[in-house]
């Protein structure tokens with residue numbers, strides 16, 4: 001390899017991947033027992049389990065890069081919200097089924113394209129992890145895409161809810177592709193995916209489906225940003241309070 | 256009864272082959288008819304003096320069965336610790352190769368089918384057949400089943416529901 005990888009930047013990026021998967025997984029787990037019917041309840045929690053598995057893999061890669069003695073569990077359960085690096089969209093509340101479905105679809109398209117690109121990472125551990133996660137997110141996408149279409153083209157109420165979900169979520173999506181100087185360096189080195197190229201690809205794929213679903217993209221709104229720098233919405237704090245309670249109250253507890 | 260001194264000494268030598276034989280008894284906790292070897296999870300056995308290193312790969316990223324498999328491997332080998340003089344068993348989760356359903360052996364697929372789970376399709380195969388009556392007239396009920404690796408199907412001929420082990424490649 002010609003240039004030295006910036007370990008600190010890569011560590012931060014691995015946390016971004018892990019934190020995104022963990023917060024999505026946690027939100028989907030909230031559907032357990034609340035799915036619209038049994039099979040869908042099982043599907044939502046299956047996807048959740050896969051995503052928490054991805055988080056575990058990415059946290060382990062981060063641990064391997066770091067000099068301190070933090071474990072994967074420490075990273076998940078003992079960091080505060082300002083240390084989380086996920087984009088804000090992954091921490092948004094679960095909302096109704098339309099909202100969860102559309103949010104999941106946006107992330108699934110992103111994850112498939114991202115892991116396809118990361119499979120070619122020059123950093124082998126990341127490439128292997130992406131290859132593994134890719135097989136699973138492809139399967140998730142099949143489901144969420146089918147649901148977006150099914151809901152959007154069905155009853156009036158479903159259409160209204162899907163359009164509302166789109167209005168609420170659309171301007172959270174650009175943050176998925178956000179970079180900073182450190183990430184741009186990793187992109188140039190071929191360590192991580194070219195997020196700008198992914199943005200074009202993602203927009204093409206998503207807009208094609210939204211058009212087919214007769215949903216209208218809102219023209220303007222507040223564009224979310226901040227996750228990469230540890231600036232989050234209020235929702236993440238509540239989520240972490242619940243998720244981390246046990247480890248905070250009983251440090252080192254295992255079962 | 257004859258006493259075979261030769262095979263007796265051979266058995267006691269700690270070899271990778273002997274370990275593979277012991278590990279043939281370790282099954283997938285969720286599909287207890289298929290061994291971890293036939294599932295493609297068991298990838299590596301290394302012996303350093305009296306310690307045994309076993310390398311396994313995970314199936315699904317979040318699969319909770321991996322913990323049980325680790326425990327079962329240790330238990331299976333330590334049960335024969337005295338006989339083979341095993342001091343230590345280390346089970347390591349390898350990051351490669353990346354597991355796919357292509358790693359499931361034909362023997363494993365046959366065991367799955369006999370157990371009532373339709374095995375993952377081979378390349379080129381089209382229809383998912385009912386494990387009960389063999390009919391190809393089947394229908395997907397849910398892409399997600401009782402565990403991460405399975406989808407739920409129903410046979411339109413005998414009307415039995417069944418699990419399909421998803422293709423993962």
Ligand SMILES: [Zn+2]
Pocket residue numbers: 385386387388389390410411412413414415
């Ligand atoms: Zn049948």
